[in-house]
Amino acid sequence: xxxxxxxxxxxxxxxxxxxxxxxxxxxxxxxxxxxxxxxxxxxxxxxxxxxxxxxxxxxxxxxxxxxxxxxxxxxxxxxxxxxxxxxxxxxxxxxxxxxxxxxxxxxxxxxxxxxxxxxxxxxxxxxxxxxxxxxxxxxxxxxxxxxxxxxxxxxxxxxxxxxxxxxxxxxxxxxxxxxxxxxxxxxxxxxxxxxxxxxxxxxxxxxxxxxxxxxxxxxxxxxxxxxxxxxxxxxxxxxxxxxxxxxxxxxxx
Ligand code: MG
Numbered sequence: 001x002x003x004x005x006x007x008x009x010x011x012x013x014x015x016x017x018x019x020x021x022x023x024x025x026x027x028x029x030x031x032x033x034x035x036x037x038x039x040x041x042x043x044x045x046x047x048x049x050x051x052x053x054x055x056x057x058x059x060x061x062x063x064x065x066x067x068x069x070x071x072x073x074x075x076x077x078x079x080x081x082x083x084x085x086x087x088x089x090x091x092x093x094x095x096x097x098x099x100x101x102x103x104x105x106x107x108x109x110x111x112x113x114x115x116x117x118x119x120x121x122x123x124x125x126x127x128x129x130x131x132x133x134x135x136x137x138x139x140x141x142x143x144x145x146x147x148x149x150x151x152x153x154x155x156x157x158x159x160x161x162x163x164x165x166x167x168x169x170x171x172x173x174x175x176x177x178x179x180x181x182x183x184x185x186x187x188x189x190x191x192x193x194x195x196x197x198x199x200x201x202x203x204x205x206x207x208x209x210x211x212x213x214x215x216x217x218x219x220x221x222x223x224x225x226x227x228x229x230x231x232x233x234x235x236x237x238x239x240x241x242x243x244x245x246x247x248x249x250x251x252x253x
Contacts, residue, residue, distance in 0.1 A: 004240035007031065008212030010220040014192060015228035022190045022233035023047035025098075030058045031235045032098025033118045035190040037164065042092035045082065050075040050096045050165055062103035065111050065175055072096060072115065072165070072173045079166035093166030097132060098188050099237065102177065108241060110178045110186075115171050116161045117191050121202070124184040128203035132174065135163035158195060159230075180241035185212065189219070192232030196223040212236035 005028030013020040021036035021043035036047030053075035095116025102111040114132040137160040141147045163171040209215035223232040
């Protein structure tokens, strides 16, 4: 377990949407965001189910990358069943993106996982680095050089994902494993943040607000200030693995 940990989170409906269909879970060892989609209440049911499936991993025991993979597959299966069983839930789905502390050959590592277009970033040495790759139409257009990063942010199809949970065949989750670095922070967020703020502005907030809760609140405030066109969910995690405990910091339970 991390010696010290600070986690901040914030989620907001935004200025235009009727409901907040983003869901999240945040602890010192597991942070995830799910951005639900589907008519009526289906979107929030989907994101809630995906987060609930993941939370079953947070039992305190060391988890493996294979556990994550299985939890994501179970979430997909559960959503397929719901879509079949419940009138009005057909077509429900969700993104699922986050970071978990995993055991790799007896040592703690971070596993970053992603299905969809929510994101995980690492902020270290005052530099912001996107760790996940969006599964989206816009990302494919970017990859093939057909649009610029600027055009991507205002592209009419910017909300269209190419992978999500609740689809058949089961989507492949990207899972990457990283060695913990001293002083790093992680940001997990829904596209409500990244469609409103460019990476440079996100980095500026993380530099200006070292306290994770303050950074999370400020990022959501700025997303709304920039238009708040979608639900925005943000988790900032500073795990402090490998660092000596400092006075005034909360100890992870
Ligand atoms: Mg969204």
